[in-house]
Amino acid sequence: MKEKIRIASGQGFWGDLQSIPLQQVTKGPIDYLMMDFLAEVTMSIMQKQKKRNPSAGYAKDLIQIMKEILPSIMEKNIKVITNGGGANPLACSEEILKCAKKLGIDGLKIAVVTGDNILLNVDGLLSRGIELNNMETGESAKNIQDRLISANIYFGAEPIVEGLKQGAQIVITGRTTDTSLTYAPMIFEFGWSFDDWDKLASGVVAGHILECGAQATGGNFLGDWKMVPDLARVGFPIAEAYPDGEVIITKHDNTGGSVTTQTVSEQLVYEIGDPSNYITPECVADFTTIRLEQQGKDRVRVFGIKGRPATDSYKVSMAYHDGYSAVGTLTYTWPDALEKAKKADEILRTRLSDLGLKFDEIRTEFLGVNACHGPLAQIQNEINEVVLRVGVRGHRAHDIEQFGKEIAPLILTGPPTATGFAGGRPKPSEVVAYWPALIPKKLVKPEVIILEL
Amino acid sequence: MKIRLIDIAHGRSGDKGDAANVGIIAYDDNGYEIIEKHLTAERVKKHFEGICFGKVERFEMPNIRALNFLLHNTLGGGGTVSLKHDAQGKTLAAALLRMEIEV
Numbered sequence: 001m002k003e004k005i006r007i008a009s010g011q012g013f014w015g016d017l018q019s020i021p022l023q024q025v026t027k028g029p030i031d032y033l034m035m036d037f038l039a040e041v042t043m044s045i046m047q048k049q050k051k052r053n054p055s056a057g058y059a060k061d062l063i064q065i066m067k068e069i070l071p072s073i074m075e076k077n078i079k080v081i082t083n084g085g086g087a088n089p090l091a092c093s094e095e096i097l098k099c100a101k102k103l104g105i106d107g108l109k110i111a112v113v114t115g116d117n118i119l120l121n122v123d124g125l126l127s128r129g130i131e132l133n134n135m136e137t138g139e140s141a142k143n144i145q146d147r148l149i150s151a152n153i154y155f156g157a158e159p160i161v162e163g164l165k166q167g168a169q170i171v172i173t174g175r176t177t178d179t180s181l182t183y184a185p186m187i188f189e190f191g192w193s194f195d196d197w198d199k200l201a202s203g204v205v206a207g208h209i210l211e212c213g214a215q216a217t218g219g220n221f222l223g224d225w226k227m228v229p230d231l232a233r234v235g236f237p238i239a240e241a242y243p244d245g246e247v248i249i250t251k252h253d254n255t256g257g258s259v260t261t262q263t264v265s266e267q268l269v270y271e272i273g274d275p276s277n278y279i280t281p282e283c284v285a286d287f288t289t290i291r292l293e294q295q296g297k298d299r300v301r302v303f304g305i306k307g308r309p310a311t312d313s314y315k316v317s318m319a320y321h322d323g324y325s326a327v328g329t330l331t332y333t334w335p336d337a338l339e340k341a342k343k344a345d346e347i348l349r350t351r352l353s354d355l356g357l358k359f360d361e362i363r364t365e366f367l368g369v370n371a372c373h374g375p376l377a378q379i380q381n382e383i384n385e386v387v388l389r390v391g392v393r394g395h396r397a398h399d400i401e402q403f404g405k406e407i408a409p410l411i412l413t414g415p416p417t418a419t420g421f422a423g424g425r426p427k428p429s430e431v432v433a434y435w436p437a438l439i440p441k442k443l444v445k446p447e448v449i450i451l452e453l
Numbered sequence: 454m455k456i457r458l459i460d461i462a463h464g465r466s467g468d469k470g471d472a473a474n475v476g477i478i479a480y481d482d483n484g485y486e487i488i489e490k491h492l493t494a495e496r497v498k499k500h501f502e503g504i505c506f507g508k509v510e511r512f513e514m515p516n517i518r519a520l521n522f523l524l525h526n527t528l529g530g531g532g533t534v535s536l537k538h539d540a541q542g543k544t545l546a547a548a549l550l551r552m553e554i555e556v
Contacts, residue, residue, distance in 0.1 A: 276512070
C-alpha cells in the first residue's frame with residue numbers, strides 16, 4: 001500500500017481555467033487528477049446537445065485538456081478521473097482515444113462509467129409506482145413527465161473504483177457525485193472497505209474541498225481577500241491523503257493563492273444543508289466533526305471526521321422544460337440616473353400591458369444600486385450611472401419575444417441618457433427547471449466499460 | 454457597544470435549489486460566541502426581509518466556528534428559472550455581514 005497519495009483538482013466547473021490541468025500534472029508530484037464539470041443543469045444542456053448530434057453531449061473542453069496532458073500523465077503514471085463525460089461518456093472516451101492515437105500513445109486503458117441516464121426508464125418507473133417525487137416540494141413527477149429533458153442518477157465512487165481495479169489510466173463518468181471523483185482513488189489505493197464510514201466520510205470531505213477548484217485556495221475568498229497573493233497565477237488545491245483518512249490540503253509551490261484554515265473553512269460551508277447530515281451514495285458524512293489545523297504555509301490538516309452508514313437511495317437529478325425567459329438591460333447616467341431608470345421601467349411595463357402580453361413574472365433590478373442586496377443596500381443620492389435590468393418569464397414564446405422588441409425603443413422614446421444597447425434584442429431562452437428526487441439503489445446499477453488502445 | 458458582523462466574521466454563500474445557503478465563519482472563539490448567541494434564525498430571517506420569503510434554518514458548526522443558514526424561497530425559483538441577477542445567492546454572505554450587533 002502507498003504511504004500517501006496526492007489528488008489534484010483540475011477543474012471546478014465546466015468553463016474553469018483551461019491552463020490548470022497541465023499545471024497540476026507538471027508543476028509538482030501528483031498521483032491523481034480529478035476534474036469536475038457538472039453542475040445541476042449541465043446534464044440537461046449536454047442531453048440536448050446529444051439529441052441534436054449523437055456523438056456530442058459531453059464537455060468538449062475536456063478533449064483539448066486531454067491533448068495537452070496525455071503525454072505527461074502517461075510518462076508520470078498520473079491517473080485522471082472526471083465526470084466530463086456528461087450525457088455521453090462513451091463518445092467522450094472514444095474521442096480521447098483518438099487523440100491519444102494521434103499523439104502516438106499506446107497501452108492506454110479508459111474506464112467508462114455509464115448507467116446513470118434513466119431518461120428512458122422514467123415512464124416505466126412511474127407506472128410501477130416508483131414516485132420520483134420532488135425532494136423539496138413533494139410534488140409528483142407525473143406533473144412534469146411529458147416535459148422531461150434529462151434524468152440522471154448520482155452514482156458514487158463504487159464504479160470508479162471498479163474502473164481503477166481494472167487498470168484504467170483514465171476514468172470518464174457521466175453523472176457522478178463531485179466528491180466521489182476525489183475519494184474513489186483513496187478507496188482503491190488504501191483498500192478501504194465500503195463500510196468503513198469514518199474513512200469514507202474523510203474522503204468525502206476532501207472531495208468537497210477540491211470540487212470547486214480554487215475556491216479552496218483563495219478564489220472567491222470573502223475574508224481578507226486583498227491579502228491573497230497572485231490570484232492571476234492561482235494554484236488549484238491538492239489533497240494529500242493518508243491511509244488512516246487524514247488529509248492535508250495544499251497546492252503546488254510557485255503558484256498563487258493561499259491555503260489557510262480560513263480559505264478551507266469557506267469552502268466547507270459552501271452549498272451545504274445540514275452539516276451533520278451530508279449525504280453521499282457511500283456514506284453520510286458529519287461536517288460538524290471536521291477539524292482543521294494549519295501546518296505551515298499553504299498546508300491545512302483535515303482530520304477527526306466521523307461518518308455513518310449510507311442510505312438506501314440514490315439522488316436523481318432531473319431537468320424539464322418550464323417555459324421561456326428573456327432579460328434586457330439599459331444604462332442611465334447622471335443626472336437623476338435612478339429616477340430615469342425607474343421611469344423607463346414604468347413606461348416599459350405600461351407598453352407590455354397595452355400590448356396584452358402575458359408573463360408569469362416580470363422582475364426589475366437596478367444594477368449598481370440594489371440588484372444583489374435588495375432592501376439591505378444603502379442607496380446613495382447622487383449615483384453616476386445605473387443599469388436597468390428587466391427580466392420576464394412565461395410560457396408563451398411569442399410574448400417573450402415581443403418583450404425583446406420593446407427594450408431598444410426606450411432609448412428614443414423614454415427618459416434621456418439611455419445607452420449600452422450594443423448587444424441587440426434580448427432573445428427568448430428556454431427555461432430548464434431542476435427536479436431533485438430519490439430512487440431506491442436496488443433499482444439501478446452502474447456499468448463500467450473498458451476501452452483500450 | 455455595536456459591532457459590525459463583517460469585522461468579526463467571513464463566509465460564503467451559494468444555492469441549493471430555490472434555497473440559498475449562507476455560511477458565516479467567526480475569525481476567533483470570541484467571535485463565535487457572539488454569532489452563536491446573536492445570529493439566531495429569527496434575526497437572520499428579519500435581516501433578509503424582502504429577500505427571503507421562506508423559513509430560515511440554522512445549523513451550528515462549532516468545530517470550524519461557523520453557522521450555516523438555509524434561506525428557503527429566496528432565489529426566485531433558483532437555477533435557470535430565476536430572473537435574479539444573483540440567481541445563485543453568491544452575494545448573500547456579504548449581505549448578511551452588513552448586520553450590526555449590539556453586544
